[in-house]
Structure formats: structure tokens, C-alpha cells
Amino acid sequence: MRDLKDDPLGLSDHILTWYDNHARALPWRISPKDRALGIQPDPYRIWLSEVMLQQTTVAAVKDYFHRFTQRWPTVQKLAAAEDGDVMGEWAGLGYYARARNLLKCARVVTDEYAGVFPTTHDSLLKLPGIGPYTAAAISSIAYDLPETVLDGNVERVMARLYNIDAPLPGSKPQLKTLAAALTPNRRPGDYAQAVMDLGATICSPKSPACGICPWRDPCLARTAGTAQSLPQKTPKKPKPTRRGHVYLARASNGDWLLERRPDKGLLGGMLGWPGSEWSEDPAPNPPFASDWRDLGGEVRHTFTHFHLILQVLVTELPTQYPPTERHLRVAADDFRPSDLPTVMRKAFDLWHSQ
DNA sequence: GAGTCGTGGAC
DNA sequence: TGTCCAAGACT
Numbered sequence: 001m002r003d004l005k006d007d008p009l010g011l012s013d014h015i016l017t018w019y020d021n022h023a024r025a026l027p028w029r030i031s032p033k034d035r036a037l038g039i040q041p042d043p044y045r046i047w048l049s050e051v052m053l054q055q056t057t058v059a060a061v062k063d064y065f066h067r068f069t070q071r072w073p074t075v076q077k078l079a080a081a082e083d084g085d086v087m088g089e090w091a092g093l094g095y096y097a098r099a100r101n102l103l104k105c106a107r108v109v110t111d112e113y114a115g116v117f118p119t120t121h122d123s124l125l126k127l128p129g130i131g132p133y134t135a136a137a138i139s140s141i142a143y144d145l146p147e148t149v150l151d152g153n154v155e156r157v158m159a160r161l162y163n164i165d166a167p168l169p170g171s172k173p174q175l176k177t178l179a180a181a182l183t184p185n186r187r188p189g190d191y192a193q194a195v196m197d198l199g200a201t202i203c204s205p206k207s208p209a210c211g212i213c214p215w216r217d218p219c220l221a222r223t224a225g226t227a228q229s230l231p232q233k234t235p236k237k238p239k240p241t242r243r244g245h246v247y248l249a250r251a252s253n254g255d256w257l258l259e260r261r262p263d264k265g266l267l268g269g270m271l272g273w274p275g276s277e278w279s280e281d282p283a284p285n286p287p288f289a290s291d292w293r294d295l296g297g298e299v300r301h302t303f304t305h306f307h308l309i310l311q312v313l314v315t316e317l318p319t320q321y322p323p324t325e326r327h328l329r330v331a332a333d334d335f336r337p338s339d340l341p342t343v344m345r346k347a348f349d350l351w352h353s354q
Numbered sequence: 355g356a357g358t359c360g361t362g363g364a365c
Numbered sequence: 366t367g368t369c370c371a372a373g374a375c376t
Contacts, residue, residue, distance in 0.1 A: 053372040060362065060371085094360025097375075131374045141372095151372045169355090196372055205370065206365075236369090237357095266359065302367095304359055342361060 006181040009218055011161075012191055013184075018214035019194035024201075026058065027065055032190050041189075043117040043142040044075045047105075050137045051098055051129055058200070064093050075117070078103070079110035084260075087269050088339035096341065100269050101129025119143045137192065146188040148180040153199025159231035160203060163220035167232040175231075203227075241307040244278040246299075246347045247286050249317035254332030257287060257317050266303070272344045274327065278308060288323045290315040297350050301343040312347050 020032045028049035030041045048068060052061040067089060072078035078086070083103060090099035105128045109117055117138060118124055124135035136147040155168060158175045166174065184191055202209045210222045221227040249257040263269045274287035286292055292313040299310035322329050337345050 050372065055359090055371055055373055056361080057363075057371050092361075094362090095373085097359065098373090101374080129374070133373055137372065149372075152370080153372065193372090200372080268359090302361085304361090305357075 007184065011215060011218060012182055012186075015194045015198060015214050016184075016187055016191055019190055019197065022197070022201075023190075023193070024197060027062060027069075029193065035187075035190060040144075041142050043138060045069060046142040047075075047117060047130075047134075047138055048102075050134045050141075051102055052093065054098060054134070055095060056093065060093065064090070074115070075106050076110050076115045079106040083269070084271075088271070088336070091270065091339050092342055092345070094342075096268055096270055098129055100263060104128040105130065117142070119145060121145075121147050140192040141189045144187070144189040146183055146185050147192075148176065148183045149192045149196065150176050150179055151196060151199075153196045153203075154179050156205065156231055157195055157199045157203050157215075160208070160221035160227045161215060161219050163224050163226060164230065165232060167234050170234070171231065237305075239302070239306050240280075241309065242278040242280065242282075243309050243311070244276050244282050245284055245286075245311045245313060246273040246275040246344070247292065248273055248312060248314045248347065248351050249287065249290075250314070251317040251319065251329075254335075255317060256330045256332075256335050257322075258328045258330050258335075259287075259326050260328065267341050267343070270341045270344075271328075271339055272341065273347055275310075278306075286313070287327060288318075288321065295350055295354060299343065299346045299350055301346060303343075308343065310343070310347060312350050314351060 023029070023032050025031065028041070028045045030039050049061065049065055052064055071089065072081060081103070086103050087096065087099055090096065108127060109115060119139060121135045121139050124130050124138055125132065130138070133149060133151050136149045139145045139147040140149060150172070155172065155175050158164070158178045159171070162178055164171055164174060179195075198214070202213045206228070208227050210216050210219070210227055213219065216222055219227070221230050257274065258271050259274050261267050261270050261272050276282040276285040292315045295312040295314055297312070299312060301308045301310070317329075337348050340348065
């Protein structure tokens with residue numbers, strides 16, 4: 001039943017009706033029509049999609065989701081995968097701690113929960129890589145429990161609906177309270193997806209389509225004419241520029257010298273080229289002494305909190321030469337540029353274009 | 355709580 | 366070109 005106390009205007013019913021007619025078809029989604037027929041989502045697919053969607057667009061996730069579910073159809077299959085295979089499949093999607101935690105979580109669910117994801121917010125929150133948002137998303141979307149999702153979309157929608165001036169992230173608790181008050185006990189899973197869909201399509205950051213919004217009448221920001229400028233955010237720090245060197249050593253038979261990066265820190269657990277530190281003025285640090293030739297061009301890449309300019313140096317890899325244990329000699333047939341994080345793939349692309 | 359952690363598309 | 370932003374988590 002509807003919560004008349006917290007939702008006197010029946011906003012949740014209204015947006016659910018909108019969702020019934022406008023829900024986007026997504027690979028991991030059960031349509032509202034199918035849900036009404038009693039079809040339940042696969043919690044494994046909901047969990048996988050939600051982790052992939054953290055700070056990532058639907059468009060970027062789709063192909064990865066298909067490859068992962070095709071290769072590992074169940075959480076038990078994923079739990080049994082080799083670490084390197086999962087990292088390689090995740091390559092290019094970014095935020096690689098997600099992939100490491102994904103595998104940890106799959107193994108916990110397999111070993112300690114018999115392959116069945118828990119249903120409650122608190123139990124989900126204890127799993128690796130599952131924070132407040134993802135716990136609420138799995139609980140509501142996969143199990144249809146009345147938890148409140150608070151992602152960037154919901155924050156924006158609530159800030160506008162109630163015309164909240166206070167800047168994020170400080171205003172987050174207030175927005176959470178407002179969002180919780182609207183969460184219905186009826187169809188909470190569809191409701192969660194409805195609010196996020198609204199934020200992703202109509203109530204967009206730059207130019208919201210208020211004219212066709214199902215909540216245009218009750219929206220206080222629309223009345224006040226402030227929708228486009230909400231939510232306010234505290235200003236960000238400028239990004240410094242760092243420099244570095246990477247070393248591409250290729251043998252005459254096509255073998256490459258790569259390294260597995262340490263699990264913690266930037267690009268943790270991913271393959272990469274041996275290289276220098278990344279700093280304002282990095283010291284050269286070739287993996288072995290040789291006549292390293294500068295490729296000439298530069299690799300430019302921007303991370304979350306700094307810009308990077310890489311100098312690419314190349315030489316021939318001596319026969320039977322793995323300098324240290326962390327280095328890997330990868331045969332040409334086993335080398336797939338798609339296994340590399342994007343910044344490392346850019347360095348390869350520069351070599352390839354020469 | 356502020357820093358860290360990727361990438362690509364939109365504007 | 367640069368900036369912002371995306372279904373955030375972890376430290």
C-alpha cells in the first residue's frame with residue numbers, strides 16, 4: 001500500500017505509471033510488464049550490472065556486461081575464474097578495484113552463501129565492492145525490498161524536486177531523507193529504476209526536459225526556475241600534470257615484455273608496460289640496459305585527479321630475458337592489446353602506428 | 355572527510 | 366581544447 005504520510009501527493013504512483021510506459025530496455029532489466037507477471041531478476045546479473053555501472057555510463061557497460069555473462073553465466077563460474085582473465089575482461093572499463101572486489105565478492109557469495117546473494121541491505125553492505133548505493137540497488141531491484149537508492153541521478157532529482165540549494169556532497173544526508181520518504185512499499189524495485197531512469201533521461205544535468213517530466217507539476221525547482229543550476233556542487237581542485245616513461249621491449253619472434261601491476265593503487269592488478277614513476281620530473285627507469293629508442297610522439301591521458309604525458313621508448317627484447325619475477329614474457333599469440341588498461345593500450349597504439 | 359581511483363562521450 | 370559528468374567504494 002502507498003505511504004500517504006510520506007507521499008501525500010502520490011508521487012511514487014505517478015512516476016511508476018510513467019515508468020510502465022517509458023522504461024528503457026536494458027540487458028539486465030526485467031521490464032515492468034514482465035515483473036508484473038511474476039518474473040524475477042537474476043540477482044547475479046543485477047549485482048554485476050550495478051558494479052559495472054558505478055560511475056560508468058550505460059553505453060560503456062553494455063558490451064562488457066554481455067561478455068562477462070556469456071563467459072561467466074553464474075556467480076559460481078565467476079568465482080572459479082582466473083584473476084588475470086577477469087582483469088583482462090575488465091580492461092578498458094576503468095576503476096579496476098571494482099574488478100578485484102568483484103572477484104572477491106563472487107568467491108564470498110559462492111563459499112559462504114552457497115552462491116545466493118543475501119537480500120538485506122546490511123548483509124549486502126558487508127560484501128567487497130558493495131557500498132550503500134549498490135546494497136540498496138540489489139535489495140530493491142533484485143529482491144523488490146523497499147530500500148532507497150541514492151545515486152547521482154536520485155540526488156539530482158531530489159535536489160530539483162525540493163529545490164535544495166545546499167551543495168553536494170554536504171547535502172547528501174538531506175537528499176537521502178527526502179528520497180527515503182518517497183520510497184513506496186509497493187513495487188520498490190521498479191520505483192528505484194524509475195527515479196534513476198528519470199534522472200538519466202529527462203531530469204538530465206545540463207538541459208532537463210521539464211516540459212515532459214512526470215513530476216513537472218510538483219517540482220519546486222521548475223517553479224522557481226532553478227532546475228538547470230541544481231544540484232550545486234563544491235568546486236573541484238585543478239588537475240596537475242605528471243610525466244612518465246614506458247618501455248616497450250619486443251623480441252624478434254614477437255614476444256613482449258609486460259608486468260603485472262601491484263594490486264593496490266592506480267591500475268592495480270592490471271597488465272602494463274614497465275616504466276618510470278609518474279611525477280613532475282621522472283627519472284628514467286628501463287627494465288634492462290639497452291639502446292632504448294624514443295618513439296617521438298607522446299601518450300596523453302587524463303585520470304581522475306591528474307593529467308599524464310608518457311614518453312614511449314622501444315628496444316629489442318633479448319632471447320630468454322625476464323629481468324625480474326614481476327615481468328612477464330608474453331608470446332605474440334597470447335598478447336591482446338584489449339587486455340591492457342587504456343593508457344597502456346595508447347602506448348601500444350603509438351608503437352603500432354609507427 | 356577529503357583523496358584516490360579510469361574512461362569516453364557530451365558540450 | 367578543457368570541463369563536466371556517469372546506477373560510488375574504499376581509505
